[in-house]
Amino acid sequence: MIRLLFLSLLSVSAIESAAVQPGSRSEQTATQGGDQFLDGIGETGLMARYVFNGNAEDSSRNQLHATVRGQGAVFVDDGPRRVLLLTGEGSHAELPASALSGEDALTVTGWLYLPTRALGPIFDFGQSLTTRLSAAVEAEGLRVTALVEGQARGETRTMPLIDHVWTHFAVVLDPASRVLTTYRDGVRAGQARNVDVTLAQFVLPAATTRLFLGRTHDDRQPTLHGRLRDVRLYRIVLGDEQVATIRRNALASVQSPRDRTTPPEISTASIPQESPFATQLTSVPNVTVETIVGMLPRLPAEIPDTYTGGATGPVRVIWPAPIDNMEVRRPGTYTVTGRVPGTTFAPKATVIVKARLGTRTPPDRLVEAFPLSRVTLDRDAQGRDTPFIKNRDKFLRGLAASNPDSFLYNYRETFGEPQPEGARPLEGWDNQTTRLRGHASGHYLTAIAQAYASTGYDPELQAVFLGKMNYIVDALHTLSRKSGQPARADGPSVADPTAVPIGPGRESYDSNLRAGAIRTDRWNWGVGFISAYPPDQFIMLERGATYGTQDSQVWAPYYTLHKILSGLMDSYEVAGNRKALEIARGMGGWVHARLSAVPKETRTAMWSRYIAGEYGGMNEAMARLFRLTGERRFLDTAKLFDNTNLFFGNADHDGGLAKRVDTIRGKHANQHIPQITGALETFRNTKEMPYYDIASNFWDIVNEGYMYSIGGVAGARNPGNAECFPAQPATLWENGMSQGGQNETCATYNLLKLDRQLFMYDQTAKYMDHYERALYNHILASVAEEDAGNTYHVPLNPGARKQFGNANMNGFTCCNGTALESQTKLQDTIYFHSADHKSLYVNLFIPSALTWSERKVRVQQVTDFPYADTAKFIIKGSGRFDLKVRIPGWATRGVVVKINGRDQASKATPGAYLSLSREWRDKDTIELKMPFTFRLDHLVDQPNVASLFYGPVLLAAEEPAPRTDWRQVTLDRNDIGRSIEGDPATLRFSIAGVPFKPFYETYGRHSVYLHVLFK
């Protein structure tokens, strides 16, 4: 029955017209398939999704399952589907409070069906009846209220709902714009402005936060009588078109690719594209480069331009980025035209393509890192704990207090073993049904091993870590030996990893991990198997399974395995734990057996699959296992992980990264970065040049076209996924800066690994310049002020703030797991040595002490850096060696070097290593002064938007509130430092009253990118 008719549907054509964002280049490039887009919205925007088709599970990757309570709540058939029926007699659903904690914005969407004259609450999120965001069906219509301590901060009302029809509703709370919007059937039906609330007011960290569907905070008030389905929580603000698309797709029940809409973003229209220095630029020279047949040329990202008055400075040039290498298939000459962003200059590059001349000599690995135990972090010159020590200790405390049984919980359950008393499972991506469970345990084992290696200064603490490491390895060893072995003397078993049968009583392989339903027939799993879930996901991947949360889908089986194997090999390398190596060897054999039997085409398809085929650095792990065991089959296995399309373009190896073709555009960043370090590890063991080229070309492509100022990558609004590279290189302004954030922290961890490993072959300072940039401005900036909480994305949108999760180490995302590794090895790249121990490399300026046992030398680095621009090195011991000190690329104002107090005439070039060779004597000192300057680091394709740096340190503007525009600053045209006041000793500055401080000390809202004007 219809109580009242209201607005009819908008005409379909009006809704469809905005499906493709103008100016986007999405048609030019195929993004990865899979479940990354639901109704055109990337999965990074979705917090939870309750389809209610027979259960209350969250089908998003976060697995925040709801609980259905009360009399009369049932799942019923409704046409082609099942839905949740609430009968109004107290029945309701409750969502985990963590679904919204730490978020800034909220969109709730869902479908509601009301019987005759039914009323009641749809949702009620908050603390109490007086502090909550709620939606309710009233006789007058749908009413949405934002209430804080009894005060209405915003309210919308719609026309009455219609009985006996499914209504699509959406509620969007956008605190930055101070707007609350309600949608009904895909159309905006009510809006309140000047809504002065934050989501945090409703979702306090306290245990008092409740998220109800179908009831209010008062259990005496009536509950909902109606049906619910497909209720979704988004952490981003959805716009009109997106809400309309969700509804339209549900009605059409088929998603068309053109529904890949782009989220509404902070307006960029007000910022001009023209460079503020365009009129001063007088010439940009053309360039000539050489390359060999097949290899795309390496074109200079910067060319020294000439300005009026004769001043020159490198200016960014964006060159075309071809999608293949057709132009260099034959010897000859051709010309390409670049552009200088924000100007009309179009420099030309003449490319000379030469025939391949002989074979290239593979570079040797001339430099190595010191073991973690040889380098300790020290307090600074004034005796203060450094940011590195503070972060390390937050993690060491958490790890020391952790219970290894939590990290073993899912493993024991998988193998059908009882839990020790008091063992509690982890949450987050390690909860019961998460198909990635077990990943954190691998990170944990690595972290424990690193913590053990790094705490020689505290034997008691070190013993704690050794105890935990041995306990975990022993437990995993016991489990792994049960796989493929009879459970009892005369019982059946399947030892062959390629013969694992379907689980008992099942019809197919599946990823059902629910309590009581998970298969535990470990005797059928083949010898050597170890994981926190049964082997099905590995097998399903071979058979084409995609990423998702249905029982027929997988998450990323080899990704999880990579973490476990790395943890085991770290335990072996750090502490000589042979059992750990034995487990790794067993599982390596299992992987070798299975993948050897998989046709090449199938493997190519597997590794190209979004997330499902994400394998971390399995190729690196397998090459490393070869190095540790000498067993050739593991090196062969490493190559079975070749991501053929990414690495080589196609099966014939015509292109790809090996030929400097950008094959990463639009791809998931962290899925692919570890594959590159894996390629380099394969090169280390095979000396096959294409694997080296893959790594060094990738580094250039990423650093020149995809990098944000903090040294991280990913955050695309095209494709709409905050974990993906933008659809085209050098389009961070056009296609990056997604609403869901940028800079997945895992990805930066892996970029740092690549930096240091490339440096071992090629001692070019650029690798360590990036290392420093990302270490200070992302890794150091990713940890909470008071505890071990840490970031997933680090958003750089104006007025954004970091969200720190997992302070108690009990619920890990990928990045929370990776943080355990990052923060327990902060000393690992300060010093390197040449392979022949004749040279010592100083890469970073961090108070520390090095024990160089091979040369019987100790080096102490005393500094307040970056709160001072000096560093002093004290040699203890003696001998002739080259001291190679990195002169940072930003140190452009003359570096002074003193040895034993006397000025050296040595020429220190920014962005290069300075070599000091002599017969060093005990107590010799080397002092360095590297004057800091203020400088701007521009978004690659927007010359008016930049980050402010002081030396190596990114300075972020402190923001009191969310923003809907980019913060403007006006700087002196000739010397930006003249516009900035402050104290270099504390790194606290201000520009026209706006406070700036290091991004790594920023815990509130910030603006990292600024709209820069000049006076």
Ligand SMILES: [Zn+2]
């Ligand atoms: Zn991550």
